[in-house]
Amino acid sequence: MNALNITISAKLYSKNPDETELGKRILSKSIALMDELGYEHLTFKKVAREIISTESGVYRYFQNKHQLLTYLINWYWGWLEVKMAQEFMLLNSPEEKLKRAIELLVLPMEQDERIPHVDERALQRVVVAEYPKIYLTKDVDQENKEGYFLGYKQICETLSQLALQINPDYPYPHSLFATIIEAAQSQQFFAEHLPRLSDSSGGQKEIVQFLIDMTLKSLRK
Amino acid sequence: MNALNITISAKLYSKNPDETELGKRILSKSIALMDELGYEHLTFKKVAREIISTESGVYRYFQNKHQLLTYLINWYWGWLEVKMAQEFMLLNSPEEKLKRAIELLVLPMEQDERIPHVDERALQRVVVAEYPKIYLTKDVDQENKEGYFLGYKQICETLSQLALQINPDYPYPHSLFATIIEAAQSQQFFAEHLPRLSDSSGGQKEIVQFLIDMTLKSLRK
DNA sequence: TGCAAAACGATAGTATTACTATTATTTTTG
DNA sequence: CAAAAATAATAGTAATACTATCGTTTTGCA
Numbered sequence: 001m002n003a004l005n006i007t008i009s010a011k012l013y014s015k016n017p018d019e020t021e022l023g024k025r026i027l028s029k030s031i032a033l034m035d036e037l038g039y040e041h042l043t044f045k046k047v048a049r050e051i052i053s054t055e056s057g058v059y060r061y062f063q064n065k066h067q068l069l070t071y072l073i074n075w076y077w078g079w080l081e082v083k084m085a086q087e088f089m090l091l092n093s094p095e096e097k098l099k100r101a102i103e104l105l106v107l108p109m110e111q112d113e114r115i116p117h118v119d120e121r122a123l124q125r126v127v128v129a130e131y132p133k134i135y136l137t138k139d140v141d142q143e144n145k146e147g148y149f150l151g152y153k154q155i156c157e158t159l160s161q162l163a164l165q166i167n168p169d170y171p172y173p174h175s176l177f178a179t180i181i182e183a184a185q186s187q188q189f190f191a192e193h194l195p196r197l198s199d200s201s202g203g204q205k206e207i208v209q210f211l212i213d214m215t216l217k218s219l220r221k
Numbered sequence: 222m223n224a225l226n227i228t229i230s231a232k233l234y235s236k237n238p239d240e241t242e243l244g245k246r247i248l249s250k251s252i253a254l255m256d257e258l259g260y261e262h263l264t265f266k267k268v269a270r271e272i273i274s275t276e277s278g279v280y281r282y283f284q285n286k287h288q289l290l291t292y293l294i295n296w297y298w299g300w301l302e303v304k305m306a307q308e309f310m311l312l313n314s315p316e317e318k319l320k321r322a323i324e325l326l327v328l329p330m331e332q333d334e335r336i337p338h339v340d341e342r343a344l345q346r347v348v349v350a351e352y353p354k355i356y357l358t359k360d361v362d363q364e365n366k367e368g369y370f371l372g373y374k375q376i377c378e379t380l381s382q383l384a385l386q387i388n389p390d391y392p393y394p395h396s397l398f399a400t401i402i403e404a405a406q407s408q409q410f411f412a413e414h415l416p417r418l419s420d421s422s423g424g425q426k427e428i429v430q431f432l433i434d435m436t437l438k439s440l441r442k
Numbered sequence: 443t444g445c446a447a448a449a450c451g452a453t454a455g456t457a458t459t460a461c462t463a464t465t466a467t468t469t470t471t472g
Numbered sequence: 473c474a475a476a477a478a479t480a481a482t483a484g485t486a487a488t489a490c491t492a493t494c495g496t497t498t499t500g501c502a
């Protein structure tokens with residue numbers, strides 16, 4: 001059996017949704033609803049209706065909507081980390097790896113059959129549309145201690161290490177990749193909704209080119 | 222009289238808060254409360270208590286909390302645009318202007334005595350902590366039509382034009398400055414709250430250096 | 443196989459929020 | 473000074489984000 005496990009901090013749920021049918025239904029339908037309605041208009045009541053259960057059923061897995069969104073976004077980063085590790089094995093130079101990483105950040109993922117309860121493309125759209133909301137709160141310091149942002153930090157660290165292989169003297173590797181990862185999301189959003197904040201006419205390829213250009217030029221001596 | 226006017230799209234208020242005492246009190250106290258409590262925990266009831274008026278008083282100026290935040294953030298961009306225009310007059314090369322622009326984006330502003338009802342530093346903190354919330358909604362397309370994001374787009378356009386003076390062939394000027402402006406905010410937030418996503422140890426100078434480095438390297442041929 | 447524990451479903455209830463509506467009073471202005 | 477505009481005061485509503493309780497079903501395991 002070709003299992004695949006994305007590990008997520010136990011602080012991000014009350015009961016692990018990955019271990020039960022109901023939990024998986026919650027994940028599946030939350031992604032679809034969040035994609036359709038947006039974070040603000042999603043309620044546990046609506047999720048309950050979709051999974052053919054009750055509000056208290058959802059509360060048994062997640063303390064609130066914020067925790068649910070944080071779980072989903074961490075799942076996405078964990079998933080991306082796995083994809084990157086797989087692809088990096090086939091590549092040799094750190095340049096190639098960085099380029100591929102940026103493509104993975106921006107280009108649409110294909111559905112993985114091993115995880116039928118997660119629609120990766122819909123989740124990617126949710127990340128683009130909602131990701132800063134998980135840390136732009138007054139609770140950020142407390143939640144950071146509890147590991148709410150480990151996924152993001154892990155990806156950033158991995159890419160920073162690659163960058164230092166290209167230029168060991170580059171002084172801002174974490175800032176660079178926090179910026180690249182953010183831009184990967186926001187440029188997708190801008191290209192679609194606020195086109196004067198982007199030079200992409202909607203194609204993801206142009207965003208990839210922009211980000212690769214910015215990354216490699218930044219790493220020059 | 223040394224007046225100073227930041228113009229803001231009339232779609233961003235029901236009644237212009239700049240024209241009355243009550244309106245100015247709303248602006249002043251909203252900034253302080255938003256800084257203190259954060260967007261999520263701010264309510265019009267709390268604002269009403271601070272301005273020694275009533276909820277309906279606040280509703281007469283702003284349709285809702287989202288519109289109020291959008292107003293404040295547009296005010297900030299308009300203000301920054303004015304500051305930049307002033308400073309650019311004293312500078313000659315586009316490099317110098319870009320560097321100064323980035324400093325203005327990141328370094329704390331000094332209080333302007335001509336506008337006593339706006340605490341620029343507090344407003345800057347509000348922008349850092351809340352700015353993506355104004356466009357990360359399902360209403361973004363409609364609100365974009367109504368001019369909710371003109372301030373942001375205007376700054377981005379101004380800096381793009383400067384960039385093209387340095388390198389007329391650079392293909393991504395809007396993406397570059399949307400990214401730089403976002404990073405200017407998010408790096409401040411990360412340096413304070415999620416330090417592993419930044420290489421700044423809290424000092425804004427390091428963020429400025431990072432952003433200037435990224436900008437100038439990106440514009441090289 | 444049987445029983446205790448866990449999970450689930452159903453329902454009810456509460457405090458808060460984000461408004462809307464109405465009316466009386468005060469202030470401004472031509 | 474009269475009319476209009478702005479403000480204050482109060483009430484009310486639908487929705488939200490939970491919390492609590494309890495009976496039923498499912499599950500694990502002795």
